[in-house]
Amino acid sequence: MTSRTDSLPTILVVDDDASIRDAIADFLGMHGFAVQAAENAAACDRALAAAPADLIVLDVMMPGEDGLSLCRRLGAGGTPILMLSALDAVTDRIVGLEVGAWDYMTKPFEPRELLARVRALLRRPVAxxxxxxxxxxxxxxxxxxxxxxxxxxxxxxxxxxxxxxxxxxxxxxxxxxxxxxxxxxxxxxxxxxxxxxxxxxxxxxxxxxxxxxxxxxxxxxxxxxxxxxxxxxxxxxxxxx
Known part of the structure; x- marks a missing residue:
């Protein structure tokens, strides 16, 4: 996992599946991002308390507090959230966007598309x-x-x-x-x-x-x-x- 570097945009990857979480972290790290990883909502809260993130990649289906609930809490902070889910129905995507996600991708996904969407979200002005x-x-x-x-x-x-x-x-x-x-x-x-x-x-x-x-x-x-x-x-x- 790539550690935080002040000169690099920081991505927080939140997913209870270690293989997916590590794969995303490694891929984004290879493409110029500082990456932090968390396995659940509690770990996400701890990571954000220690250091802010420029963007959060968030899984929907997690044990304990799920991604939708976590997104609803975090969305008020203004940090872009890219939601990942195995649920691909239109209603699932709508719910994800409505609770505060900036973008929504379904699993499995092409890593290069994930990278493109992350870059696009980070290009948006702070305002x-x-x-x-x-x-x-x-x-x-x-x-x-x-x-x-x-x-x-x-x-x-x-x-x-x-x-x-x-x-x-x-x-x-x-x-x-x-x-x-x-x-x-x-x-x-x-x-x-x-x-x-x-x-x-x-x-x-x-x-x-x-x-x-x-x-x-x-x-x-x-x-x-x-x-x-x-x-x-x-x-x-x-x-x-």
Missing amino acids: ERAAQSGGSGDALTFAGWRFDIEQRHLRDPAGRALVLTEGEHALLAAFARRPGRILSRDVLLDLARGVDAAPYDRAIDIAVSRLRRKLANADPAPLIETVRGAGYRFLPAVQRL
Whole structure:
């Protein structure tokens, strides 16, 4: 296992399977990361108390406190979490993302893909990481906009109030809490469940289109990007007020 080095990004690998844990730690260590490893939630807590991590690779199915519960606890700290699981149903991925994971991979996986995803998460600006961890009461700012999610207040860069429907509010909140992340239609359907649309993919496309038009009427700067074949991504950096 690679020890922590101040000049290297530090990855904490949490998995109860020693063979998987060590394989991930060795592979990431060979590619320029300082790596710490923990076999369960308690060991993870001890490792983080001793030294912070820049990213956590977290298994879902562990004895004692499972990965979902641990992710929910750790997600508020703003540290990116890449969740690993043998569960590959859409609902499993949605639950993982909803409790705070930044990304989700199913086992078995290609180590080179894991490396690429780790690097992609670490490239995100610190401001996006802070916004990622926000709860339902967040007041956020992005590209001159001010968005108080709990109070349901949205102001454009000129300071004018913009009224959103319930569905538009839920959709914008889903995007603003996850800046820079590609969100699939399935994930968006779950995050904005039951709002302004029936539960099918085309409904999300229509809802995103309506939200885009309303935002563009106030400020033409693009906020939501279509990622062909994958979903949508919120473009601006987000900060918590």
